[in-house]
Amino acid sequence: MGRPNDEVAELFQEFADLLSITGEAAYKVRAYEKAARSIAGYAEDVSTLDLKGLRQIPNVGEAIAKKILDHRETGTIRQLEAVRAKIPAGVRALTAIPTLGPKKALVLYEELGISSVDELAEAIPAGRLEGLKGFGAKTEENILHGIELMKRAGDRVLIDVAMEVAEEVVAALSPLAERCEYAGSLRRSRETIGDVDVLAAAADSAPLMEAFAALPLVSEVIARGDTKTSIRTTKGLQVDLRVVPAESWGAALQYFTGSKAHNVRTREIAVRAGLKLSEYGLFDVESGELVVSATEEEVYERLGLPWVPPTLREDGGEIDAALKGTLPRLVQLADLRGDLHSHTDLTDGIAPLEEMVAAAAAQGWEYFAITDHAPNLFMQRMTDEKMLAQREAVHALGERHPGLTLLHGTELNIDADGEVDWPEEFLSGFDICVASVHSLFTQDRETMTRRIVRAVENPGVHVLGHPTARLIGRREPVDCDWDAVFEACARHHTVVEIDAFPDRLDLPADLIRRALRHGVRFSIDSDAHATGHFANLRYGVGTAQRGWLTPDDVVNTWPLERLRDYLGTG
C-alpha cells in the first residue's frame, strides 16, 4: 500500500481535487496540492512525526498537520468526508480526462447528472451535451479523444504501481517458498502492466495460497486452487500467484515471463530438436522424459541458446541474436555513474539543492547535474540572477562532496520555432543543458520536426529531454520525423534522453532501437523533482534494455571526461 506518506499525500490530493470541483478558491486548492507533493517527497515517515515534526514539512502548516494527526487517530479526515458526500468519486474521475477540468466536470454533474467516465462516453454520442454552455462540437471531440486515450491504457497500470504491489507480495511470500519472483510483463519491464504474475517454488502450495489470500492489499479473491490463486488488490490490480515444484522453477519462470511471441519461438526451436517445452519443463518427445527445468539458464542452454534477458523477450530479433551469439551486454542500473537531469525547489522540485545533492552523493555517483527550469517556462519564475546564484551555491556545495562532481545545468524550453531560453553566450556558462518540449504538442509533423531539429542543432544544447513529450495514458507522443531528429542528434553529438519517470519513459523502447541505428547516444535520467525519484532510474534502465542498449550507448555510464569530450564541454 505504499509508504504512509504516499497514502496521506493521496488523501490531500483528492481533497484538493474535490475542492477545485466545488469551486473553492484556487489558492486554497493549491495549498493542498503543494502540501500533498511535499508530503509525498518528504524523506521522513509522516506516521512517526508529531505536530511539531509535521509542521517542519514544507507547505504543511497548523491545519494540515492536525488533519494528518486526525487521520492517524480516526482513520479519516472529517472535511474530506464532507466534500466526498457532495461530489461522487466518478466526477473526480472525469477530471482525469485530458482537456476536461474541474469546471466542466461540475457542469456535467450538475446539469446532466453525469458521474462517471462511462456515462460521459455514452452521453456524447447520444447528443445529451448539445446546447450545454461551454460544450461545442470541438470540445465533445476532444473529450471523446481523451477518453479513447485513457481506454487504450485500459485496466493497465504504470510500471511503478505494479512493481510496488509485486515487491510487497514477493517479500511476504519469500519466507514461505524455496524461490519467489515476479514474472510476466513486469519482469520484461513493459511500460504498462495488465496484471502482476508472481511465481513461487514450494513442495506444498497450501501455506502460500493461504498467506497470499490474506495479504492486507487483497480486496477480493477471484479464484483459489492448488497451483494458482488470483486476487484483486484494493486498487483494482489483479495479481496471480502460481506455485510450482522447485524442479520446475526454470521452465515455469521462462513460461510465465513470456512474452507469448518469444515463447512461441522457443517452443519451435524445441520441436525442431525433438523436444517439447512447457511450463513444466523441457521434455524429450519420444521418451516423454524430462530433460531439464530447474533453471532458466539450463532450459535455454539445452535449446542451444544463451540465457536471454527478460527485457529482450519480445520476439524482436533476440532469438536470432542469441543463436548467433550476438546478444548485447545490456546496460544495468549499477553501470550508471551519474544523472544529467534533476530539479530543486528553486523551480518545481520539492527538495532544496542541498538535499538533492546529498541524496545524489548517497547513490555513489561520480557526477550529478542540477538542471532547473529556465525562464521561458514562465510559471517557474526563473531569472538570470537566480540561476547565477544557484551556480555559486552549486560550486560551494561541490567542495563539501569531494567524491561527487556537481554539474550546473538547466532544462531549457524549446519554443514554437525551436529556439531556447538564452543566447549561446549565456548557455556556455552551464556545464550541461537539457532542452525539452513543454507546449504546443499538436504541431504538424513538418513544423515539429523542424522545431526539434533546430533545438538539437543548437551548440548550447547537450541533451534532448523527454523527446516525445508523451504522458502514458494521458498525452500522445508528438508527431515528428524521428529519423531526421536522430540523424541530427548523432551529427551534433546531442544526447537523446530516456526520462525514467514511470508516466514518461521517454524515449520509448521502439524509438530507442530506431535511434540506435543512427549512432545516437543516450542518457538515462531521473528528471527527479524529489530525492525519492532517483529510484525511478530502474524503469529508465528497463526501457533502455528493451531498446537493446549497452553501457557504451549510454553516456552517463561513461567517466566524466569521456562525457565532456563527447559533448564538447571539456
Place this chain on the structure above:
DNA sequence: GCCGTTTTCGGCCCGACTGTTTTCAGTCG
C-alpha cells in the same frame, strides 16, 4: 491554507493556447 529580512495580513506559479464566447473561461505546463 501557507508563508514571512514585506512577519500576523495580504499575497500566493504566470502566461499561452483552445474553443467558445461576442469579450473570456477553462485547461495546462
